[in-house]
Amino acid sequence: MDEIRPNLFRLPIPLPESPLKYLNAYVIKSDDRNLIVDTGLNRRVCLEAMQAGLEALHIDITRTDFFITHLHADHFGLVHRLVSDTSRIYFNRPDAELIESWEGFDPMIAFAGRNGFPQDELRAALEAHPGHKFGSSWVPELKLLKADETIQVGAYCFQCIETPGHTLGHTCLYEPSEKIFIAGDHMLIDITPNIQCWEDTQNPLQSYLASLDKVSRLDVDIVLPGHRRVFTHFDRRIQELKRHHQNRLEEVAHILRTGAPQSAFEVASRMTWDIKSESWDAFPIAQKWFATGEAIAHLRFLEKENRLERHTKNGVVTFSVKN
Ligand SMILES: [Zn+2]
Numbered sequence: 001m002d003e004i005r006p007n008l009f010r011l012p013i014p015l016p017e018s019p020l021k022y023l024n025a026y027v028i029k030s031d032d033r034n035l036i037v038d039t040g041l042n043r044r045v046c047l048e049a050m051q052a053g054l055e056a057l058h059i060d061i062t063r064t065d066f067f068i069t070h071l072h073a074d075h076f077g078l079v080h081r082l083v084s085d086t087s088r089i090y091f092n093r094p095d096a097e098l099i100e101s102w103e104g105f106d107p108m109i110a111f112a113g114r115n116g117f118p119q120d121e122l123r124a125a126l127e128a129h130p131g132h133k134f135g136s137s138w139v140p141e142l143k144l145l146k147a148d149e150t151i152q153v154g155a156y157c158f159q160c161i162e163t164p165g166h167t168l169g170h171t172c173l174y175e176p177s178e179k180i181f182i183a184g185d186h187m188l189i190d191i192t193p194n195i196q197c198w199e200d201t202q203n204p205l206q207s208y209l210a211s212l213d214k215v216s217r218l219d220v221d222i223v224l225p226g227h228r229r230v231f232t233h234f235d236r237r238i239q240e241l242k243r244h245h246q247n248r249l250e251e252v253a254h255i256l257r258t259g260a261p262q263s264a265f266e267v268a269s270r271m272t273w274d275i276k277s278e279s280w281d282a283f284p285i286a287q288k289w290f291a292t293g294e295a296i297a298h299l300r301f302l303e304k305e306n307r308l309e310r311h312t313k314n315g316v317v318t319f320s321v322k323n
Contacts, residue, residue: 013040030154041134069184094169116263165208179221196293261318268295
């Protein structure tokens, strides 16, 4: 645990088996109410790390509220085991609506199959999915954020900044006088946030790039991300992330220029990934899943730019580049 600014602490919560290594929970203490930003997976190792940290900081949970940046299990999964009767859980409306209308993983599984994910590996992919294994067993009452909501914690006044992309309603916190940006999974260092698409109606990569442009107007001295280390080069990181996705888009277009039309799964198998693995076949199944979702997001962006032709054969969607 480290104190990043007065009364603002980073609490690393381990994420075993994940390349993300740990989740950063942020604890902001005040004489009135405290705030905890993001929580970890619904599993014992996360709960114990959180409880030990809160104890060391003498946090009274009955005087503590929560802010969850987005619905993914490594941020949201543990909150229901931490709240007290008097705790508020600040959360964005679009992700809350996704949770409310959630019909299980079946639609996602079917969508992955249509995008070329091998039928005989779909079940294994689901079993390995962190949201399936370590999601919350029930959803506590959420305090949905209003437009331009601010949250005062001691001397800090955080503005809620909607940054759709990583999820539909992903929301960051910005403290303008201290120039602190709590980024969730909108901006990470060393690794790039995973941008996945699991529905034909969405274009999350376009939303993500627009959200990067939106936050680029903020004056930021320090970025507190949801994973890995804290960093300071906010503007440069935004440019790096934008360039990364431009390169990715060109890589996907290049892959599609060679050979027959390809499914998202096939495209994913030919993209370059930062994962320590000898070959695509040796990829952990959960990483194949995330890679396919990421490939779909890039294909969708190119398709919306009218650069791709879509084909369907035997229930599988494939793409080729328009000439
Ligand atoms: Zn995360």
